[in-house]
Amino acid sequence: MRRYAVFGSPIAHSLSPFIHAAFARQTGIALEYVAIEAGHGDFAEKLAASGVDGANVTLPLKEDAFALCRSTSARAQRAGAVNTLLHEGDGWRGDNTDGLGLVRDLTERHGLDLRDRRVLLLGAGGAARGVAPALLDAGIHSLYIANRTAERADALADALGDPARVHPRGWDALSDLGEFDLLVNATAATRTGALPVLPMALVAPRSVAVDLNYGASAVAFLAWARAAGCAQALDGLGMLVEQAAESFSLWHGVRPETDAVYAALRARVETSPAAGD
The missing domain is CATH 3.40.50.10860 (Leucine Dehydrogenase, chain A, domain 1)
Known part of the structure; x- marks a missing residue:
């Protein structure tokens, strides 16, 4: 065996x-x-x-x-x-396989069309690195990477090698970025119940938010997404499968x-x- x-x-x-x-x-x-x-x-x-x-x-x-x-x-x-x-x-x-798992869940299970979407990726660690390439391959319009340590966001953007579509930012720049079609939480902070401050101006009426965590770890971000007016707030259970x-x-x-x-x-x-x- x-x-x-x-x-x-x-x-x-x-x-x-x-x-x-x-x-x-x-x-x-x-x-x-x-x-x-x-x-x-x-x-x-x-x-x-x-x-x-x-x-x-x-x-x-x-x-x-x-x-x-x-x-x-x-x-x-x-x-x-x-x-x-x-x-x-x-x-x-x-x-x-993380990125392919996320894209399959969003497109096949939840029926989302990712083409030409403006996407915000929160975090620049291993989870963010896993999903970023697949989001680009799915045909999104642009990917903004926000991280509390801006140098890590810069490093991920450099690794992706797509400067026309990938834009690294520090966390303090979030309030200036406008609205996004898809918001992806790839930070580990919510695993300890600590949700970093996020401006509600990031959300449009048809925005979709997804947390790569699930269960208790996803509660804080998904609660924020619903309060901000996201059309859908999804956890990472489908991606996990x-x-x-x-x-x-x-x-x-x-x-x-x-x-x-x-x-x-x-x-x-x-x-x-x-x-x-």
Whole structure:
């Protein structure tokens, strides 16, 4: 039986083992999938000791995982972050399925047309790096990256290599940016219940807000989005399922169906909204 894991911190409430167990039953593939707590200081050691054939990586380790890889996919290179590891010889190949998972959820599950949309991305860490390339590939008009450390926003913009569409900004510039069609929260701050101050002028009547977190971690941002008048306020649960399906496909060569798994997770999170991946 092949063995897989998700690494991150905190990881106790991760839904990834539930998701991959459901995918395994659906496809008839025998596997073991566990959650392993790891931080910056011990991730490499725990990964090496785990004996896994592949792994998912969540906060705060996506950039650490990128640095560990012997080779990386083109989309991981653009992101500078990895959320999926595949054993390759005696090393690791890294990929990033976060962005594709987000775009699939927004376009296929929620019916959004991302073409020519003005998008605000809050945050410039591993989560933001994972989704930014896919948003650009989906045909958005422009991507504004706002981060409390402006240098990190600049670094992500440079990595994306699309100066005509990508505009890094410091957090203090938010009030001057106008309205956005899509607002994406990729910060980790809301995991501790601390929502940075956001001007409501960012929101237009038809704006859509999405938090890459789900459960308790998404409550503060989604409450702000509703209060500001967003037409839709979405959490990251659908993205979690879709990116997991892409990882599963990379490991096993078959992409599972996601709708039933998403429905089961939605019911589970509404019953017990603890923070997870």
